[in-house]
Amino acid sequence: MTSAVLDELKWRGLLANSTDEEALAAALEAGPVTFYVGFDPTAPSLHFGHLVQLIVARHLQEAGHRPLMLVGGSTGQIGDPRDSGERTLNPKEVVAGWVERIRGQVEQYLDFDGPAAATVVNNLDWTGEMSVLDFLRDIGKHFPVNRMLARDVVRKRLDDGISFTEFSYVLLQSLDYLELHRRYGCSLQFGGSDQWGNITAGVELVRRADDARVHALATPLMTKADGTKFGKTEGGAVWLDPALTSPYAFHQFFLNAEDAKVVEYLKVFTRRSHEEIEELARQTAEQPHLRAAQKVLADDVTALVHSPQERDAAVAAASALFGRSDLRDLPGAVLAGVVAELGGAELPAADGMPSVVDVLKRSGVVASRGAARRAITEGGAYINNVKVADVDAVIGADDLLDGRFVIARRGKRTVGAVTLVDAP
Template identity: 75%
Template sequence: MSAVFDELTWRGLVANSTDGAALAQHLEAGPVTFYVGFDPTAPSLHMGNLVQLMVARALQRAGHRPLLLVGGSTGLIGDPKAAGERVLNSKETVAGWVGTIQRQVERFLDFDGPSAARLVNNLDWTSGMSVLDFLRDIGKHFPVNRMLAREVVKARLEEGISYTEFSYVLLQSMDYLQLHRTYGCTLQFGGSDQWGNITAGVELLRRSDGQHVHALATPLLTKADGTKFGKTESGTVWLDPAMTSPYAFHQFFLHAEDTKVIEYLKVFSERSRADIDELEHQVVEAPHLRAAQRALADDITALVHSPAERDAAVAAAAALFGRSDLDQLPESTLASVVAELAAPVLPVGGELPGVVEVLEASGVVPSRSAARRSIAEGGAYLNNNRVVDPDARLVQGDLLHGRFVITRRGKRTVGAVSFERG
């Protein structure tokens, strides 16, 4: 078996393949040109996309050549979803997202050397194609009965599906055909929800050019309760730091369930089997140390953002729970922390509010009377300093970077307020 196929299998990254044994032999035989696509249906990639980038990194390390497709044409259409018809984004919006996502994906692969990656955009070969050529050269190879049998199409037939979304599979299949003819691409992979589109591309190459090519699908990652991985109460976990801060990103992985953390480590960390086996042992023997969660959060934050952002996230968490000084955190990092804590914004007029009012506003206590009890018991903190006087008021020097206050009750209940001048 191919070493890289064996690694992908061990890491749990192979849900389906057209022929696993044949694909392993193909990868073992020599450098393979492969492609993975990303549709610009949002201004950033998310955690599901990162799964595909990790597969691409593993294949490139093994000497294979990546084609990273950002779908300037398929992004204008949108893959059909069971939930209903998509709202079409404007051409200008999609073009802007193409550029943004291209800049994101190129950070993860090497664009130099014998296995250099290449960015491609399917708008380059579809924009000048006539409807007649599309129907004759591509549509001719797609039996409608096969298209109607696709699960997502069957789910939409009762309420209706536009011809636009119905024909998406033809566009994506044409990408494989084009990339095979131009670059000799013989492997496409993507998420398991794309398996129908991916295998349709394999079939198109067989029908149109008589070529046998390969396909692979990665599994859908889920949380322990079966819900979609990469989703939080506040929304999707994005790779763009402006949409999900490095601190929030690090915290998301730091809170991975014990039952799932090793699965996530295999996918998102490039640690060796021996290292991950040791972390798995620690999950069983010393789960309270959360060594696997720390390794996962550190590795993935360093990869997606940078080692410096990882260090800042770790420092912010330490400061938040009283293990270091909050006033040493950069304003941008502290602002991310405050945003993650959903801090209320309080107006600043003349006199600043009292400590009891601030504790209540931040949500660490349910009422002012509870704030007073917490102070009396010695368990109330502002900026990691114990509050001793329930009648004290904030002064300007209490505002970190002139606008933030971090509150805490006991060791673990943390909140914040942000002040804004009117």
């Protein structure tokens, strides 16, 4: 038995594991399947790794299957155990606020009308009303402690210690599958491959508690070419919230995708056809300097997560940044995103207007004031894409973009920025 949607997920590299692929394919072909994927609000936004799960949910919904998008109001108060040590628990009211923010993010990727309409659910609805005794009697009795101790993350944490709170997380996530199976007839859960132990524990709980057979699949984790992970704990997280990662920075992240990974990302994150992706793969192999695949990837994913308008603004910002169009044409919000990505220094306006030499140094495009002077005399220094010829030049009010930013450039590619704080 094969399934068209399962075959598509496999071709796109979105299937890392499943409990029984043949049985799952048969279920998907037999009729609409209700499925769920969960997101714990352990931060104020989802990041690009979560986007994989949203895209899988969209593939399944477009094939006629019904999504349950779970935002973990209860599991988010606990947090899945990490190899690195015990989590700091966030206040309940903070988690509640993050639940609503993440609910809003999830809702933009799926259809909430029609026969396969999506539903957002919160697991606090059933755990919040459950007593400790009921939880231990009805759920805990189905979990052999020896199996829980055998979990990789628990084994790694035993020497340094793991709290009962985090040790019990697997019971809470498994309870979600049982409740969604009972309330909505849910028979498929999926998530990242790092959640496989929790996911299969839920499958087992449904079998033990209700004598029912349900399914699970896992998606691969997105990695760099050297095998290291992306994610908020590895530094440099790429958030879906534009207030945390600007559309410009988001676009730049995908534009800088490694040649060795860009085709993989195209399959995962875009709607491009097999033929289009194969053509982009050919271009990457034969003319990697053109970065055709990276441009398509960055444009498509930015339009998906933010909007076509934000994509166009990000492309325009990159063009202006390197002198191909006028920086003054960029809206203030776009400029703010560019400056945030460049990471320039803040200069107090009360200290007066800085010299061009100071701006070149404080923006990071040169290492010293002497190097700034040399760049000017050699004709390689630019302020807002205008070449500077005078080593004694001072920034004027007219040089401030959006009344506060100055973009500095050395040569063709080295760009930085400064921001005048409390600028007039």
